[in-house]
Amino acid sequence: MASEPSVHMHEEPTSFWRRYIFSTDHKIIGLQYYLTAMGMALVGGALAMLIRLQLGWPDEKWPLLAKLFPRGMSGGVMNPDFYLALITMHGTLMIFFVISLGLVSGFGNYLLPLQIGARDMAFPFLNMLSYWTVVPACVIMLASFFVEGGAAASGWTAYPPLSAVEQAVPGSGLGQTLWILGMALFIASFTMGGLNFVTTILNERTRGMSMMRLPLFIWTLLIASILGLLAFPPLTAAAILLLFDRHGGTSFFLPSGLYFGERVLPHSGGSPLLWQHLFWFLGHPEVYVLILPALGIALDLLPPFTRKPIFGYRLTVYSLFAIGVLSMIVWGHHMFVSGMNPFVGEFFAIGTLAITIPSAIIGFNLIASLWGARLQLRTPALFALGSIAFFGTGGFGGIFLGNATSDIQLHDTYFVVGHFHFMIGGVTLLALFGGTYYWFPKMFGRMMSERLGKIHFWLTFVSFYAVFLTQHFLGLGGMPRRYYAFSKFEFLAAIRDMNAFVSIAAFVLGAAQLIFLFNFFWSLFRGARAERNPWRATTLEWVAPTPPPHGNWGETVPEVHRWPYDYSVPGAPEDFTPQTVPPTVVEVTR
Amino acid sequence: MKRPFGAETRVEEVLRDARLWGDFGMPPSDDHRRDGFDGGSERPHGLPVPSAQFGLWLFLGTVTMLFAGFTSAYLVRQAGPDWQSLPRPPILWVNTGVLLLSSVLLEVGRRRRRALRRWILGATALGALFLLGQLLAWRMLRAQGIYLPTNPHSSFFYILTGVHGVHVLGGVIALLSVLALAWRDASGERTAHRLSLCAVYWHFVGGLWLYLLFVLFLL
Numbered sequence: 001m002a003s004e005p006s007v008h009m010h011e012e013p014t015s016f017w018r019r020y021i022f023s024t025d026h027k028i029i030g031l032q033y034y035l036t037a038m039g040m041a042l043v044g045g046a047l048a049m050l051i052r053l054q055l056g057w058p059d060e061k062w063p064l065l066a067k068l069f070p071r072g073m074s075g076g077v078m079n080p081d082f083y084l085a086l087i088t089m090h091g092t093l094m095i096f097f098v099i100s101l102g103l104v105s106g107f108g109n110y111l112l113p114l115q116i117g118a119r120d121m122a123f124p125f126l127n128m129l130s131y132w133t134v135v136p137a138c139v140i141m142l143a144s145f146f147v148e149g150g151a152a153a154s155g156w157t158a159y160p161p162l163s164a165v166e167q168a169v170p171g172s173g174l175g176q177t178l179w180i181l182g183m184a185l186f187i188a189s190f191t192m193g194g195l196n197f198v199t200t201i202l203n204e205r206t207r208g209m210s211m212m213r214l215p216l217f218i219w220t221l222l223i224a225s226i227l228g229l230l231a232f233p234p235l236t237a238a239a240i241l242l243l244f245d246r247h248g249g250t251s252f253f254l255p256s257g258l259y260f261g262e263r264v265l266p267h268s269g270g271s272p273l274l275w276q277h278l279f280w281f282l283g284h285p286e287v288y289v290l291i292l293p294a295l296g297i298a299l300d301l302l303p304p305f306t307r308k309p310i311f312g313y314r315l316t317v318y319s320l321f322a323i324g325v326l327s328m329i330v331w332g333h334h335m336f337v338s339g340m341n342p343f344v345g346e347f348f349a350i351g352t353l354a355i356t357i358p359s360a361i362i363g364f365n366l367i368a369s370l371w372g373a374r375l376q377l378r379t380p381a382l383f384a385l386g387s388i389a390f391f392g393t394g395g396f397g398g399i400f401l402g403n404a405t406s407d408i409q410l411h412d413t414y415f416v417v418g419h420f421h422f423m424i425g426g427v428t429l430l431a432l433f434g435g436t437y438y439w440f441p442k443m444f445g446r447m448m449s450e451r452l453g454k455i456h457f458w459l460t461f462v463s464f465y466a467v468f469l470t471q472h473f474l475g476l477g478g479m480p481r482r483y484y485a486f487s488k489f490e491f492l493a494a495i496r497d498m499n500a501f502v503s504i505a506a507f508v509l510g511a512a513q514l515i516f517l518f519n520f521f522w523s524l525f526r527g528a529r530a531e532r533n534p535w536r537a538t539t540l541e542w543v544a545p546t547p548p549p550h551g552n553w554g555e556t557v558p559e560v561h562r563w564p565y566d567y568s569v570p571g572a573p574e575d576f577t578p579q580t581v582p583p584t585v586v587e588v589t590r
Numbered sequence: 591m592k593r594p595f596g597a598e599t600r601v602e603e604v605l606r607d608a609r610l611w612g613d614f615g616m617p618p619s620d621d622h623r624r625d626g627f628d629g630g631s632e633r634p635h636g637l638p639v640p641s642a643q644f645g646l647w648l649f650l651g652t653v654t655m656l657f658a659g660f661t662s663a664y665l666v667r668q669a670g671p672d673w674q675s676l677p678r679p680p681i682l683w684v685n686t687g688v689l690l691l692s693s694v695l696l697e698v699g700r701r702r703r704r705a706l707r708r709w710i711l712g713a714t715a716l717g718a719l720f721l722l723g724q725l726l727a728w729r730m731l732r733a734q735g736i737y738l739p740t741n742p743h744s745s746f747f748y749i750l751t752g753v754h755g756v757h758v759l760g761g762v763i764a765l766l767s768v769l770a771l772a773w774r775d776a777s778g779e780r781t782a783h784r785l786s787l788c789a790v791y792w793h794f795v796g797g798l799w800l801y802l803l804f805v806l807f808l809l
Contacts, residue, residue, distance in 0.1 A: 122641040191652055199645045203636040210635060233652045234659025241663060244749060249739030252667060269672035269742060274663055281659075 012550035022132070024124035025550055029131050030110025031443065037102030038520075040138060041513075044093035047086050049510050054078045054086075056503025058485035072150065081170045083484035084153035088171070089145070091156030092179070096186050097138060099290045099428045104228075105130075105193050107435050108221050108293065110443065112197060114541035115215050117206025117558050119551045122199040130192035137185035144178035152179035155482070157279055160253035160272045164245045167261040177246065180239050187232045187239075194232075197225040206540075208560030212317075212590070213579070215539050215564045216310065219317055220296030223324045224289045230328065231285035238278035245270070276338055280331035288327045290424050291391075292320060294431035295362060298387040300564075301434050302366070304537040305381035306373030307575050309565035312365035319358035319365075326355045336404045337411045345404040352402030356395070363391055379453030380535075383434025386461045387427050393465075394422030397472060412482070415475025418468040426464055433460070433516065440520075441534045445546045446527030452519040459512035466505035474498060538578045539564045563590045646787050650794050653757065657798065660750060661805055667742050668809075676743045678807050679730045685723035686803065689758075692716035693796045696765075696789050700782075707772050710785070713792070714765040717758060724755050743806075750802050754795070761795050764788050 013019050020028060053062070061076035072082030109127065113120050121127045144151040153171025154162035162168050163176050201214070201222045241252040249266065253275045256268035303310055310316070332340060332348035366388045375381070397419040400406045410416060433456070440448045477495045479486065486496040533542040541548070543558050558580045566577040572586040637644055667673070692713045699709020728748065731737075738748045768788050772781045 123645060126645075191649075195645050195648045195652075198648055199641050203641045203644060205635045207635075229648060229652050230655055233655035234662070237656050237659030237663065240749065240753065241660075244738065244745065248745075250745040250749075251672075251739070251742065252663065252745065266739075269667075269670040271666065271670065274666050277666075278659060278663060 022128060024120070024128045026109045026113050026121045026124065026127060027443075027548060027552075029127050030106055030108070032131050033101050033109060033134075034106035036134070036138060037098050037106055038517075040093050040097040040101065043142065044090055044098055045510055045513060047090040047093070049507065050078075051083070051086050051090060052503040052506040054083055054484060055486075056500045058487050078484065080484050081153060082150065084155075084169065084482075085145070085151040085171045085175070087482065088153050088155050088179075089141070089151050092152075092183075093141065095156060095286070095290070095424065096183070097134075097141065099424065099432070100186075100190065101134065103293050103297075103428055103432050103435075104221070104224060104289065105134075105190070107217075107297070107432075107439070108193070108197060108225075111439065111541060112200055112218065112221060113204070114442075114544055114548060114552060115218055115539055115564075116201065116204060117209055117540050117553075117560060118200060118204040119553065119557065121196045122204055123196050126192050127196055130189045130196070133185055133189035133192065137182045137189065140178050140182040140185065144175045144182070147174045147178065149173040149175050152176045157276075157283065158242070159279075160242065160245065160270075160275050161258055161260075164242055164253050164275075165258060165260050165265065166246060177243075180243055180246075184236065184239060187236050190228055191232060194225040194229045197221055198229070201225075206557050206560055209540075209579075212314070213560060213563045215296075216299040216313070216316060217293065217296035219320055220292040220299075223320045224292045227285040227292075227324055227327065228289045231282040231289075234278055235282035238275055242275065273335075273338060276335050277331070280334045281328075283334060284331040285327045287420075287424055288323060290428050292323070294387060294428040295366075295391065297431040297435045298366060298384045298391075298427075299362075299369075300539070301380050301384035301438055302369045303565050303567050304438075304535040304576075305376045305378060305384070306370060307376070307567050308369070308373055309567055310365070311368035311371070312361070313563070313565065316362055316365050319361040322358035323355060323362075326351060326358070330355060330402075333402050333404075333407065336407045342404075349402060349404045353399070356399060356402070359395055363388070363395065366391075378437075378535075379448070379450055379457060380434045380438035382454065382457045382461075383430045383437065386457065387430040387434060389461075390422050390426035390430060390464070393469070394419055394426065397422065410475055412480055413475035414471040414479045414481055417481050418471030418475060421468045421471070426468065430460070433457075436516075436520070438535065439541075440523065440527075441530030442541055442544075442546055442548070444524055444527075445530055446523050447530050447534065448523040448527055449519050452515055452522075456512055456515045456519065459508060459515070463505045463509040463512065467502050467509060470498060470502050470505070474502075533578075536574070536576045538566055538576050540579055543578060543580050562586075562588045640783075642783075642787060643790070646790060650791070653794070653798070656753075657750075657801070660746075660753070664746055664750075664805060665809075667746070670742060672741065674741045674743060676731075676736065676741075676747055676806075677734070679727040681723055681727050681730065682803065685720050685727065686799065688716050688723060689720045689796050689799055692720065693793050696785075696792055700785055700789055703777070703782075706777075706781070706785075707769065710765060710769050710772060714762055714769060717762045717765065717792070721755055721758055721762070724751055727751070747806055750806065754799060754802055757795050757798070761788070761792050764791065 013023070019025075023029060023032075050065075053065075062073065063076045065073045066076040069082065072079050072085070109121070112118075141151075149170035149172070151171055152158070152163070152175045153169050154160075154176060158176070158179065162172060163179075164172075166173050166176075201218055205214075241250070244250040245252050245254055245267070251267040251270035253272050254265065254267035254270040255272065258265040258267060299310055299316065330348055330351040332344060333352045336345055336348075397415065401410060401416060401419055437448050437453050440446070474495055475481075477492070479492055479495065486492045486499065489496075530546060532546050535542075540558060540560070544552050545554070560579045561582050562577065562579055564579055566572070566579075566581075566586070566589065568575045569577050569586055569589065577586045695709050695716065696713040699706055699713065702709070728751070731744065731747070736744050738745055765788055768781065768784050771778075771784060775781055
């Protein structure tokens with residue numbers, strides 16, 4: 001079971017600071033990321049609640065909120081600029097600072113070395129540096145709410161001229177500069193993380209852990225990290241150019257004849273479309289950076305609760321590659337209405353519809369993995385199933401949006417808002433929760449409350465559908481996104497009251513997350529003690545002691561003899577055969 | 591043995607037989623064992639290069655993508671109506687020669703191993719000289735009344751040389767750190783390893799400069 005004695009086990013640091021704050025241990029860093037993401041999620045969620053409050057009851061006064069936000073809600077009525085800042089920061093925080101940090105950096109760091117049988121990441125110091133680069137990014141993003149003019153207000157996409165002309169809206173001032181700075185730090189951090197992930201996966205696997213024996217979560221991390229490494233740098237280039245447009249007087253994204261603040265700006269010849277291309281060259285792959293690890297978690301959470309192998313392992317891996325490649329060449333489907341040659345639009349539409357093929361294969365494999373299962377509906381399994389449901393629903397809407405003909409009709413409506421919340425909001429969030437319920441016992445040695453978990457799941461699942469499926473229909477009815485009130489539009493009179501329903505559902509969704517928070521911290525101290533392998537699972541992390549010590553494996557690193565999904569192998573003594581069980585005990589199938 | 595619940599499809603079997611995945615899917619063998627700087631005996635499946643080297647290549651990949659982003663912006667902007675070509679500051683030829691000579695010195699030193707510190711010192715000094723030369727080029731342009739916002743070509747010139755200069759500065763700092771290491775153990779393996787990483791980066795930065803010259807003045 002064990003190979004040779006360790007050759008590079010580092011001494012465990014003894015001081016509190018080196019152990020828990022400036023730690024190079026991947027598990028501590030993973031938890032740091034996870035908890036940071038949780039904090040940012042609280043802020044991002046609160047912003048969403050404010051947005052829904054405004055959209056649900058645009059004419060009401062909220063004197064209490066006027067005290068909290070004297071500028072944004074002066075007199076208790078929301079200021080339109082403040083609304084723009086809210087949607088911008090909600091998107092930015094949720095995409096980059098919650099899902100990226102929690103799902104990719106958090107779970108990725110914690111689980112990657114454990115699941116491949118390594119003692120740590122390939123570059124532990126770089127790992128620490130990466131975390132401590134993202135901390136100032138978070139601080140800067142949060143601080144931008146409190147500067148002159150408030151936070152950035154040009155959307156998470158930061159389209160110029162709103163993002164490039166300082167006097168465009170109040171948020172285009174210092175808030176936008178801080179936004180760019182925060183994003184630069186985030187990108188630097190995420191790049192360090194990506195380098196570490198790819199190198200570690202390719203180079204640090206234990207004896208016997210061939211690529212085709214990796215858990216699918218690791219495969220998704222690999223593809224997601226490669227995508228991040230390829231897609232983020234061009235955005236960095238664009239952000240540098242944007243900074244010079246803002247502060248250096250250049251004209252990369254600014255055309256001539258712009259009139260702001262009662263004077264014509266000196267810029268000329270630039271193209272706002274150029275920014276859109278450079279942004280979406282990142283923006284689209286980023287969607288897959290988030291959703292692939294979420295699917296990886298869903299895939300890996302099924303076998304312990306179905307007690308059978310995952311269906312179509314190899315095809316899933318090939319599909320992940322196909323998605324990775326295709327995702328780099330379809331960014332234009334975000335720009336069908338921005339003005340483009342119809343033939344180019346056709347190219348992007350065909351590419352986008354081509355992505356549905358590998359995506360459907362993965363979706364099919366997920367569902368087929370349930371065939372003939374002895375399904376145990378524990379909390380992690382519920383969240384994995386919910387994630388699959390969201391993937392199906394959101395993916396279905398994606399077909400309409402990927403096609404230029406229908407997208408031109410639906411673009412900039414709530415159909416899009418509903419769609420992307422299912423995909424990068426719902427699939428990822430449920431995977432994040434499912435992963436938390438599943439790996440909590442390994443991380444902290446205690447179980448989370450099953451009853452609270454199930455309440456949390458059902459409230460989240462139902463209210464999420466109520467919010468975002470309804471938004472699809474609002475979009476079909478023509479309701480445009482980014483508007484801060486719909487009271488003045490005759491053509492929306494029939495459907496605008498639906499917004500109150502959506503808002504109430506959103507509040508339920510928000511409140512349900514408090515149950516999760518309570519469960520998390522309550523279980524941390526009061527949860528039932530967990531055994532080493534409470535789910536009777538096969539992957540390597542369950543072989544490690546609970547919680548895993550510094551260096552993960554004690555004296556000897558485990559050796560792998562089989563793929564990670566040997567459940568219900570005929571003739572095996574148990575219905576699960578961990579990856580470390582040698583062929584002499586249970587026959588190796590693959 | 592029969593697979594439980596029919597877990598593998600016919601398609602999968604075909605794909606597996608086709609061995610599309612080459613070596614990655616092969617059973618582990620001791621042939622893959624390597625003795626890198628980070629103790630490869632625990633990890634027989636790794637790449638044929640040490641982690642540090644591979645990580646460096648990945649990093650250079652991201653730098654390549656950064657400049658690919660700049661290039662695409664450059665090409666789009668160049669098609670704009672207000673593009674005016676910039677006169678090439680003649681000192682750029684000198685700077686180019688200095689940077690390339692620096693790469694040569696580093697490589698010669700690395701191969702000879704004798705008087706290593708002197709070769710590294712020479713390469714580092716030339717790197718710093720290159721940066722100085724770039725600053726001079728900026729100064730010459732300014733003297734001609736060509737500033738950052740003057741026209742898109744000048745904007746790109748200042749920004750691209752600036753971003754490249756930051757990467758060169760990083761290389762100079764890395765070379766200085768190797769130099770400090772070489773002072774402590776001149777013939778040590780650690781120095782040689784660090785130096786080889788540094789050299790890869792340094793040659794990359796040199797090649798990147800040639801590429802930028804091409805983009806800025808020939809494209």
